[in-house]
Amino acid sequence: MRAERDELPALTLADVLQRLGPNLITVAAVTGAVMQRSVSGVVIYDRLRKLDRGDGHVLLAVGVDPAASDAVDVVGVAARCGFAAVVLHAPPGLGLQLSEAARELGIALLVTPSDVPWVHLAAMLRVGMGAGHSQELDGVALGDLFGFASALAIHIGGAVTVEDPQSRVMAYSSVDDDVDEPRKETILGRQVPRKYMRLLQEKGVLRQLTSGDDVVHMAAVPEVGLRRRLAISVRAAGEMLGSIWVAESGRLLTESCEEVLREAAKTAALHMVRHRIDLHHDATLRHDLVRDLLDGGGPADVVAIRLGIEPDHPYTVLAFETVAGKRVAGAPVASDRPVLLSVSQDGPHR
Numbered sequence: 001m002r003a004e005r006d007e008l009p010a011l012t013l014a015d016v017l018q019r020l021g022p023n024l025i026t027v028a029a030v031t032g033a034v035m036q037r038s039v040s041g042v043v044i045y046d047r048l049r050k051l052d053r054g055d056g057h058v059l060l061a062v063g064v065d066p067a068a069s070d071a072v073d074v075v076g077v078a079a080r081c082g083f084a085a086v087v088l089h090a091p092p093g094l095g096l097q098l099s100e101a102a103r104e105l106g107i108a109l110l111v112t113p114s115d116v117p118w119v120h121l122a123a124m125l126r127v128g129m130g131a132g133h134s135q136e137l138d139g140v141a142l143g144d145l146f147g148f149a150s151a152l153a154i155h156i157g158g159a160v161t162v163e164d165p166q167s168r169v170m171a172y173s174s175v176d177d178d179v180d181e182p183r184k185e186t187i188l189g190r191q192v193p194r195k196y197m198r199l200l201q202e203k204g205v206l207r208q209l210t211s212g213d214d215v216v217h218m219a220a221v222p223e224v225g226l227r228r229r230l231a232i233s234v235r236a237a238g239e240m241l242g243s244i245w246v247a248e249s250g251r252l253l254t255e256s257c258e259e260v261l262r263e264a265a266k267t268a269a270l271h272m273v274r275h276r277i278d279l280h281h282d283a284t285l286r287h288d289l290v291r292d293l294l295d296g297g298g299p300a301d302v303v304a305i306r307l308g309i310e311p312d313h314p315y316t317v318l319a320f321e322t323v324a325g326k327r328v329a330g331a332p333v334a335s336d337r338p339v340l341l342s343v344s345q346d347g348p349h350r
Helices: 014-021 034-036 070-080 096-105 120-130 145-156 181-189 194-202 205-211 257-295 298-306
Strands: 027-030 043-045 057-060 085-089 108-112 159-163 169-172 216-218 229-236 239-247 315-321 339-347
Touching: 014 034, 014 120, 027 096, 043 120, 057 120, 070 085, 070 096, 096 108, 120 229, 120 257, 145 159, 145 169, 145 239, 145 257, 145 339, 159 181, 169 181, 181 194, 194 205, 205 216, 205 229, 239 257
Parallel strands: 043 057, 057 085, 085 108
Antiparallel strands: 027 108, 159 169, 159 239, 216 229, 229 239, 315 339
């Protein structure tokens, strides 16, 4: 049983925003004193319910149009209830009336891009408010899981992989030391092979990992070429986002490896949630670009380049045309436009 550490002071609003970075949340209106207020929680706005006291909390103004007249009312209610900040889906430049109201009321007005899902933003804020992040790893760009894994490998003295809840490899460190065969197979297949998954289940490693939040030890298994492992789950707002694995790689792990791994798991949560946001943004962008291409909304060569498709190369395009009102695979279809399924580069057209 490890000793409890001293209680760390709550982070200020300025601390949290610095952790999340300006690309996720931008300050639209604030007074200097507000940025030094301690923050410790996130509340989702519900216009059908009375807002309770929110001392030290951030209010996510879901469904509030910053251009509407009631936006000022929402900010006013939040200020009177003690909230430190209100976050809106809006461009950085807000209306003068709303900004002035926030300054007069002594509450921070923050904005986030409209394509950032509220659920992801809430998770990012909750993780960002957690004390005890690894200072050594805070310098890695948010969402850069490969950079995070490599930085952690240096500080912990082993080979690092970051995996999702299904044991698929999200990122891994590049090491010069010798690594064992199981790690090589996992990296090459971007998934922990079944034979090693069975081994982890038999030894109870996966059960410990999914049911707890402390470091899990796995002794070496020489008969299959597997060296000693350390692992820890990564969680945000009660959800398991994935796990971090450290494998011995020809040298001893650092004496403080367990403590480093505990702190790294908290920082990893920020990177994983940001990674989700980036994936969501990329998927949304591709969807919109394909729709523009099919609707003739832009030059085909320009759209192709933005999709990462080289216009001068041959491709195979698989598509199908549906009939309005008919069902395809059990789902009603509301449009008779051709639907693009996949595009892949290959040899000459057929």
